[in-house]
Amino acid sequence: xxxxxxxxxxxxxxxxxxxxxxxxxxxxxxxxxxxxxxxxxxxxxxxxxxxxxxxxxxxxxxxxxxxxxxxxxxxxxxxxxxxxxxxxxxxxxxxxxxxxxxxxxxxxxxxxxxxx
Amino acid sequence: xxxxxxxxxxxxxxxxxxxxxxxxxxxxxxxxxxxxxxxxxxxxxxxxxxxxxxxxxxxxxxxxxxxxxxxxxxxxxxxxxxxxxxxxxxxxxxxxxxxxxxxxxxxx
Numbered sequence: 001x002x003x004x005x006x007x008x009x010x011x012x013x014x015x016x017x018x019x020x021x022x023x024x025x026x027x028x029x030x031x032x033x034x035x036x037x038x039x040x041x042x043x044x045x046x047x048x049x050x051x052x053x054x055x056x057x058x059x060x061x062x063x064x065x066x067x068x069x070x071x072x073x074x075x076x077x078x079x080x081x082x083x084x085x086x087x088x089x090x091x092x093x094x095x096x097x098x099x100x101x102x103x104x105x106x107x108x109x110x111x112x113x114x115x116x
Numbered sequence: 117x118x119x120x121x122x123x124x125x126x127x128x129x130x131x132x133x134x135x136x137x138x139x140x141x142x143x144x145x146x147x148x149x150x151x152x153x154x155x156x157x158x159x160x161x162x163x164x165x166x167x168x169x170x171x172x173x174x175x176x177x178x179x180x181x182x183x184x185x186x187x188x189x190x191x192x193x194x195x196x197x198x199x200x201x202x203x204x205x206x207x208x209x210x211x212x213x214x215x216x217x218x219x220x221x222x223x224x
Contacts, residue, residue, distance in 0.1 A: 035213075045153075045161065045204055047213040061212045062117070095160060101208040102151035104172065106160035 002026040002105045004096045009110030016086050016114070022079040022096030022107060030054075030074035033100030036081050038092035039109075046092075049081065050100040059100075064090075086114045118143055118207050122216035128224040135192040137219045139205035144185045149209035152181055152190045155218075156201045164203075165190065195221070 008020040020036070035050040049070035050059045058070050069082040079096055093109040119142040129135055139150070148168035153161035163172040165181035168188055178193040192199055200223050205216040 044217045045155075045206070045215040047206075047215065050211075050213070059211050100213075101149065102163060102166040102206065103153075103161070104163050109160060 002098065004098065004105060004107035006094065006096045006107045006110035009094065009112045011113045011115065012086055013116055014086060014088055014114055017082070017084045018086065018112060020081040020083065020094055020096075020110060020112070024077045024079065024096075024098070027098070029072075029077040032098050034070075034072060034079045035097050035100055035103070036070060036079075037095045037097050037103070037106075038090075038112075039095070040089075040092040043092075048094070051079070052100075083112070086112075088114050090114050117212055118145065118210055118214050120205050120207060120214055120216035122203075122205060122219045124219060125217075126220045126222060128222050129195055130224045131195050131197055133195050135190075135195055135199070135221055137190040137192075137203055137221075139183075139188040139190070139216050141186040141188070141207060145188075145207045146209035148184050149207060150181075150183070150188050151206045151208065152179075153204045153206065154199075154201045155204065161204060192221075 003025045005023045036048040051070045067085045071080045091114045095109045096107040097103045098105040121140045123138045150168045152165040155161040169181045180191045182189050202218045202220045204218050
């Protein structure tokens with residue numbers, strides 16, 4: 001059974017940093033693109049970042065470029081999102097998802113709240 | 117960036133009725149790389165349709181997708197009580213991947 005379990009969310013002040021983690025199981029992690037998708041409270045979905053199987057290619061939505069970094073450790077079956085210079089508008093549930101195209105598997109999400 | 121515009125914003129229908137949801141792209145979606153998702157409160161989205169018209173595993177055949185280029189449609193032939201939810205389209209033909217703003221299907 002495919003499982004994606006996010007952690008690392010919480011409350012942070014504007015300008016602060018947070019690192020999200022995603023523990024993957026039930027599939028060969030190193031064989032799949034992985035991504036982060038977020039959803040602000042009561043709002044729609046936004047694709048945040050994507051990373052290739054070996055980490056050699058990374059893509060970001062414009063609003064997080066230069067502030068967020070996606071990475072992975074295939075030996076640990078883990079995906080990460082380092083978020084710096086956080087803004088109030090980054091407040092959202094962050095989902096770890098398998099794939100870089102359409103998404104079959106989603107984690108349960110971790111809430112990031114940016115507030116003073 | 118491809119902008120996806122969904123209409124209507126809210127669809128008020130009764131169980132058993134047909135639902136037709138629209139997703140219009142600001143530019144052509146290559147190879148019909150368009151997906152539809154269903155999301156219920158407090159849950160992650162669920163994939164319904166990919167490739168504009170292919171049903172995902174386990175999705176009932178009352179859900180169907182159609183369209184190409186810039187105009188896509190999700191049709192629910194006969195609404196069941198569990199179908200009342202928010203629906204999103206998403207394109208994966210170009211980067212960045214983008215989602216529509218969603219259509220809420222509510223009970224009339």
